[in-house]
Amino acid sequence: MAGQGKTSKVKGNGKAKPAGKLWQGRFQEGMASSMESLSISLSFDRKLFREDIEGSMAHAHGLKAAGVLTAAELGKMLAGLKKVLADLEAGMDLFQPGDEDIHMAVERILSERIGALGKKLHTGRSRNDQVATDLKLYVRRQAESLEAAVTALQTAIYRKAVQYRTALMPGYTHVQQAQPVYIGHYLLSFFWALERDKARLRNASASAGQMPLGSGALAGSAFPYKRELVAARLGFPELSPNSIDATAHRDWALEFLGAGAILGALLSNYAEDFVLWSTQEFAYIELGEAYTSGSSMMPQKKNPDSMELIRGKSGRLLGNFTRLFTVMKGLPHAYDRDLQEDKEPVFDTVETLQVCLTVMAEAIGSLKFRTEEIERKMHPGMLATDLADYLVDKGVPFRDAHHIVGRMIGKAEERKVSFLDLPEADWSEIPEGKAFRKKLTFAYSAERRNIQGGTGSGSVKAQLAQAKRILGV
Numbered sequence: 001m002a003g004q005g006k007t008s009k010v011k012g013n014g015k016a017k018p019a020g021k022l023w024q025g026r027f028q029e030g031m032a033s034s035m036e037s038l039s040i041s042l043s044f045d046r047k048l049f050r051e052d053i054e055g056s057m058a059h060a061h062g063l064k065a066a067g068v069l070t071a072a073e074l075g076k077m078l079a080g081l082k083k084v085l086a087d088l089e090a091g092m093d094l095f096q097p098g099d100e101d102i103h104m105a106v107e108r109i110l111s112e113r114i115g116a117l118g119k120k121l122h123t124g125r126s127r128n129d130q131v132a133t134d135l136k137l138y139v140r141r142q143a144e145s146l147e148a149a150v151t152a153l154q155t156a157i158y159r160k161a162v163q164y165r166t167a168l169m170p171g172y173t174h175v176q177q178a179q180p181v182y183i184g185h186y187l188l189s190f191f192w193a194l195e196r197d198k199a200r201l202r203n204a205s206a207s208a209g210q211m212p213l214g215s216g217a218l219a220g221s222a223f224p225y226k227r228e229l230v231a232a233r234l235g236f237p238e239l240s241p242n243s244i245d246a247t248a249h250r251d252w253a254l255e256f257l258g259a260g261a262i263l264g265a266l267l268s269n270y271a272e273d274f275v276l277w278s279t280q281e282f283a284y285i286e287l288g289e290a291y292t293s294g295s296s297m298m299p300q301k302k303n304p305d306s307m308e309l310i311r312g313k314s315g316r317l318l319g320n321f322t323r324l325f326t327v328m329k330g331l332p333h334a335y336d337r338d339l340q341e342d343k344e345p346v347f348d349t350v351e352t353l354q355v356c357l358t359v360m361a362e363a364i365g366s367l368k369f370r371t372e373e374i375e376r377k378m379h380p381g382m383l384a385t386d387l388a389d390y391l392v393d394k395g396v397p398f399r400d401a402h403h404i405v406g407r408m409i410g411k412a413e414e415r416k417v418s419f420l421d422l423p424e425a426d427w428s429e430i431p432e433g434k435a436f437r438k439k440l441t442f443a444y445s446a447e448r449r450n451i452q453g454g455t456g457s458g459s460v461k462a463q464l465a466q467a468k469r470i471l472g473v
Contacts, residue, residue: 041101044344051137052102052130053085056110058233059125059213065226068123077121080114081106102134103127124221125213128247128335132212135343137234139256142350143205147198149357150263151471154191156361158467161187165460167371168442169284170378175276177379180442181455183369188463193266195470200259207252211236215243218334247335250328250342257321260349264317267356271307274367278304283373288366291359306363310356317352320345378442380418384409386445387419387430394431404429 031039057078064074084106087094099105104127111118165184170177211231214221220243227239240246277284287304295301327341384405391401405419411426412419420437427433450456453463 039100041340041343042095042099042105044347045102045131046095046105047347048102048134048138048343049088049106050085051134051141052106053081053088055130055133055137055213055234056106056121057081058230060121061233062213062225062227062230063120063123063223065229066124066223068223069120073117073120076114076117077110080110080118083113084109101127101131103130124216124223124225126215126217126247128217129212129215129243131339132215132247133234135253135346136208136210136212136236139208139253139346140205140235142346143201143208143256143259146260146263146350146353146357147201149354149361150194150198150201153357153361153364154194154467155471155473156364157187157191157194158464158471158473160364160367161191161460161467162464164369164371165464166457167369167374168378168446169369169374170382171455177382179382179385179455180378180445182446182457182460183371184460184464185455188460188467190266190270191467192463194263197259197263197266200262201256204252204256204259207255209236210238210240210246212240212246215240215246218244218247244334248331248333248339250324250339253342253346254321254324254328257317257324257345257349260353261314261318261321263353264314264356267360268311268314271311271360274307274363275304275311278307282377284370284377286368286370287363291363291366306359310360313352313356317349320349380420381409381412382442383440383445384419386440386448387436389448390436390440391430 060069060074060077060081063069064071069077084094094109095105096108099108107118107121110121161184164187165182167183168180169183169186171179171181171186211227211234213230213234214225214227216222231237231239274285274287276282278287287306289302291304291306292302293305295303323345324342327338331338387408388398388401388405391404392398396404408419408422408426412422415422420440424434427437430436446455447457450458452459
């Protein structure tokens with residue numbers, strides 16, 4: 001991380017002169033300029049200015065309830081904090097090179113504006129419980145925002161599934177055509193996986209639901225601090241039960257990053273399908289031009305860059321989880337400065353997911369399935385299981401049926417024909433084989449699977465109805 005602005009030095013010793021640090025009373029000289037560059041976090045934690053000021057306003061109410069502030073002082077402090085918030089939201093640059101982090105910056109700005117009263121704000125509070133509170137507020141807010149973005153993606157998927165609910169495609173396992181499914185069924189597999197991602201985001205928010213304020217550095221505030229009052233103002237449903245736990249642990253941030261990594265992996269899975277299916281070899285789909293790009297050298301190219309970039313970002317999201325997990329795994333007792341590393345991976349995960357979810361939703365809205373081409377490339381071998389099932393209906397044990405059909409498939413491959421085109425002699429082991437062969441189609445196969453959750457049109461219709469209820473569309 002980079003330091004903010006220039007630092008004045010004492011000639012010859014590489015040390016910065018005291019820059020008005022709010023903790024400098026115990027020190028005789030300033031921090032080394034190299035240490036400033038390592039230590040200052042304002043360049044990234046300034047993203048928490050809303051949460052920091054909201055937390056400070058609630059804390060001020062707690063100080064009033066504890067008898068630290070009078071009603072008049074509280075009013076003046078709140079007005080000052082609201083003005084700082086409004087100015088920062090308007091884009092004003094209020095920061096100075098000596099500001100270590102967003103917490104100290106806000107306190108400095110407030111004190112410059114309302115005088116000595118601003119110095120009372122930090123009473124009974126440490127940056128340890130303050131930063132945990134700020135980041136929890138951020139995680140809870142962003143988990144809700146990301147859930148909304150996932151819902152928007154689900155809405156795009158639902159609409160596309162309705163559009164193609166009666167069109168068939170190959171279902172794949174091992175990237176080999178396996179059994180016919182409706183395109184709507186395939187798309188809804190994405191929908192239901194995203195529903196679990198929303199649950200994980202809600203769980204991460206719930207894990208961040210215990211308010212740390214009042215925990216101090218690690219032992220708790222010595223003032224009669226009304227934690228319930230402060231928590232209610234900030235929307236925390238619970239209070240942290242242990243002050244050391246409240247300031248030291250970031251498992252809730254890891255849970256959020258884990259949810260983000262899992263969501264990223266899911267987006268990558270479907271992006272991979274869309275990349276593959278947009279090739280000339282498959283030619284199953286066509287993405288809207290706004291979600292593709294050309295080549296600087298080859299005029300004919302239409303590259304599925306949107307899907308490739310989403311696929312690539314999944315590694316970044318996993319990296320964010322791994323980054324914080326690695327920081328956390330060996331920390332000693334209580335708060336340590338290593339925890340300054342908790343914010344950047346969280347910020348990056350939020351920003352990466354927001355853009356990936358938005359692009360994926362828009363790209364799916366633009367997506368066209370080339371149903372005629374898909375139908376042309378559907379391999380008759382996908383009906384082999386249906387033939388084996390037919391033999392089972394006729395009393396043949398499944399393993400024997402599997403062997404009979406497998407032998408037929410082998411003969412067809414040797415002759416380079418579909419097993420449906422084998423001569424009648426090769427169908428001799430199939431009871432009433434001539435009649436059943438005419439019946440054996442991709443639509444027949446799909447419609448046999450109307451079990452709950454299956455690909456039959458009745459099942460897909462039920463899934464769409466359930467999805468519609470979830471989305472409220």
